[in-house]
Amino acid sequence: MTAIQTPESLQGPTYSRNYEGHSHYSKQPRTRTQPVAFAQETFSQLTLYTANTMRTGTTGLLNTTLKKSNQELVSAVEDTLLRSLESTQIKGSSITIADQGAIGPLEEGRSKYEITAKLFFLSPAGASALLSVEHLDKAFQNLDSVLSTSNLVVDNFILALPNQTFDENELDEAELEDFKRDVQQYYLPVWRRLSELRMNGRIGRLGVSEFSKQQLVILKEVALSVGAVAPELNQVNLQDCCVLPKGLVEYAKAEGIELLTHGDSTNILPKSTLASLLQPHLPATSASSLAPRSVLKYSAILTGRGLVTRKGYIVDAATA
Template identity: 65%
Template sequence: MTAVQASDDTYHTNGQHHFNGKAVYHSNGTQNGGSALPAAFSKDVFSHLTLFTGNTMVTGTTGLLNSTAKKSNQELVSAIDHTLNWSLESAQIHGHAITIADNATLGPLEDDRSKYEITVKLFFLSPHGSSEPLSVDHLHNAIQQLEAALSVTSGNLKIDHFILAIPNQTFDENDLDSSEIDQFTEDVQTLYLPIWKRLSELQQTGRIGRLGVSEFSKQQLEILKAAAVQVGAAVPQINQVNLQDCCVLPKGLIDYAKAEGIELLTHGDSSDILPKSTLASLLQPHLPATSASLLEPNFVLKYSVLITSRGLISRKGYIVDAGSE
């Protein structure tokens, strides 16, 4: 996995030795069923974290809590917790950046790529009220990290379905009023269009198949389409809606989607999939100094790999990226 390789430096932090970017542990305690207590990280403060969960289909962290019957981030929380408990000892370090990966269940696909269908959902986790456009750099990093998780050469990964989840977006079956329409139109132009244009370029080069969004109403889809057409970008082809937000999809949305060729899908993801406080509480037993810092989640990438001939998911996992200013 190229993304989790560290430099060949040997260095010291707080009296602990690190060789080849990998922490050396002391067997002075146990944590969570016998895994080593990471004494080497007890006082280290990391300004960047990348965490690759294992394949939740085999680690036991996939379950009904993340089905369409519930809206929950429990699967992600369980997967992060499992990875911290069992994979921290193989963490890779670059300066003040740490990468933690469940390498036992990552790696190349078992069969020819044509036999699989890869779906990605990228959750941007900008703070509420942020006026910064969604980061194209974060998008590039997310794709590179997925390539690393699947052991694909950089630039060669084909994503069949890509869903963009914008921050703080929840589905509203009611029509927007004029002020809400104006605000969403401004947000699309200033916050979302740059990254949508980049996704469209990746689609045009064949690196992405179908593009979609999550929790958009009919009016919001219309606004995004109008803005995209104006700049020659792709129009949305998928819209995910959580039925816990809306028990029955509005007829107007259904009719619009049918007319525009937009596939409506349901999902069970929480709109606030990884709050800063949740990440801090997960890190605290393992990276106590880091968990007390200003580490903010940047994005969560959720991916699944479907065996098309059998209709079965063979892989499902998450990539978490967080940093401090």
């Protein structure tokens, strides 16, 4: 795999950041560097590693009134595309764009950090689809790559199902049957693979995002029936409910499930958003046809000081 570095001038808006940390576009054009090969290629596979958002300032975007947003991801992708096209890697119809400054081993050694990863599986709104074990394995390979290691142990791993939102109200019988069917037909292969990684020590604690008590019960029941593990973590966005339901809190306590809060958007990277981000940089055919399959969000906390030193996103996209 070789880097394509032949420059070509391209006009587009200047990307800048104001004093509050919000990203915006100015009206002044700027010159971008774009490999000539981009104008001649149609890409069917994209992998993008964002910069470390703790160093670029994009993490500060969440310290606003936006409590449930994908703005951090969008800004990180924008920033990476503007900084890192010169080191783009092209192999056949696959393209990898990576901020090289974000790739490398943890500065103080793995044992000093707590690593958390959250994998968002993406699919068209309202559609149920089989989650890909291959995409899951690729996410772990990408995480190994960004931290320059092999068989990295992830202390906390969260699975975010497509279109999953938290509902504090009780599901009726038909809704429960639908959810159980989805778990059995679409989600179980990936959960079984995650369970293997948990039991083999590659994952410290395994969890889900936006599950109600009833859904946690169903996942545990289905998982145990096939020898998989029950969830140990459950992330909930408190904008979906002001106070966690008492039944969920009591069930989590009884089952040893830690309840966590987050500010992630459920639809973290719509296809239209990715297309608009790629359009100034890739050929129009690739920008419009590449659909995001998953987003992996990761962070590394220096445990002795409680300091987040590494945080970023890995986007995986492909043509249908």
